[in-house]
Amino acid sequence: MGYKGRLIAACIVIMFNVIRYMYYHQYLDNPFEASFFVLTLIFLTVAWIGGWQYDLAKFYAEKDPLTNAYNRRTIDKVFKKQVSISKCTGKKIGVVLIDLDDFKGVNDTYGHQIGDALLRYVADLIKMNAKSDDLIVRWGGDEFVHVIPNVEEGFQTEYVNNLKKQLTNLNMETITSIDASIGIAIYPDDGDSFEMLIQQADASMYEMKNK
Structure with missing residues (x-):
């Protein structure tokens, strides 16, 4: 089973959090708080689970579950x-x-x-x-x-x-x-x-x- 779905989901979350950091803490000059990392970790976990579901569905759509050959x-x-x-x-x-x-x-x-x-x-x-x-x-x-x-x-x-x-x-x-x-x-x-x-x-x- 590949990692494409999980990697794409993780990259989207990372990009979103970079933008979030630049907007709130650089542009608006809000104080940086540790909760930023907590929220980032939660977002990454949710994205990873969603990406895993995509990878799993793609695997079973393409592969024979018994032999792991293509279908x-x-x-x-x-x-x-x-x-x-x-x-x-x-x-x-x-x-x-x-x-x-x-x-x-x-x-x-x-x-x-x-x-x-x-x-x-x-x-x-x-x-x-x-x-x-x-x-x-x-x-x-x-x-x-x-x-x-x-x-x-x-x-x-x-x-x-x-x-x-x-x-x-x-x-x-x-x-x-x-x-x-x-x-x-x-x-x-x-x-x-x-x-x-x-x-x-x-x-x-x-x-x-x-x-």
């Missing part, structure tokens, strides 16, 4: 920004759709608590393989989308092999291995909108699943 409502806005950058730089964008195979069997065998732990583990695993400007999204129940700017030609094979290898060596007490079907689409080769790219990645993923 589907965020991806359109971020992807449009990445497309604008891609048009300027000429770099391509990879859209990777990851579906855990037989995840229902995990829930049925070990329970939903273990299933949730597995989802958090996989989300963290994808984040570990991501760059700072990548976007990891929980797309559905057991599906994730990894948007990768500035992909190199032929990165698909290396990505799939690396992730599958890591998924077969899970450092979990109950589950040590799980397979995944992975589909990949490239902007602008496979489409010029996120909807088209996700459809192409979905078709590619089901081709792998059927094999």
